[in-house]
Amino acid sequence: MSSLPKMRVARPSDNLEALLRFYGDGLGLQILTRFDDHDGFDGIILGHPNAPYHLEFTKAHGAAAGRAPSEDHLLVFYLPDQTTWANAVSSMKAAGFDPVPSFNPYRDKVGATFQDPDGYRMVLQRAEWSR
Template sequence: MLQGKVLRVARPTDYLDRVVHFYTEGLGLQILDSFENHEGFDGVMVGMPGESHHFEFIHQRGHIVGGAPTQDNLIVFYLPNQQEWQQVVERMKAMGFEPVNSYNPYWDKDGVTFEDPDGYRVVLQNAEWSL
């Protein structure tokens, strides 16, 4: 029923510019669209052109949303190619984003975890995704 549909993960942030920098300059996603002051909201959509999924980060002017509710709120990117995975990890480190120990040690076995400016964690998993 949902096959072929677009998936947008929308999340509020207090640090729109810093979060966009983390996901674009650090992780390599691209800005797909943005808006300013749409009924008091600013937003940026990031992802890869042509893909059917992307993130939307929004900020409501004058409103504070706070950070991640737990250290186990994850976004996991599966990067099975060792060289590609290593390049993304090294780019993140070069930009000043330091790895953190995963709350669930499972993710530390084949992955590296980083925290975005809101405290949400992103795992770069050097493995194939499978059920």
């Protein structure tokens, strides 16, 4: 039996605690691990223990990460169940994050877009992944 690899999306940040609020409190991801001063980097890895993906955010000591280069840098989460999608949007709002207009109008038709503290965007898409 072959197994599919797990995927980690990793990016730098200047705002680890703010990202923890956004992706943890808002989206409901859990801290899978956290590290301080690992070869000059602090970081958090967020996800769900059994999910095939997780997010890693790192802060390099003495270096600035900057912000997202455009409004179209996205993470897209497919939530086909209407109740699950509505609960996810409500959770983001309850954590203090309101939807923003999407750069691509299609995203507003099929979901809700939220901007994280670094300017990157996350879409809660109310659709099934069909490919």
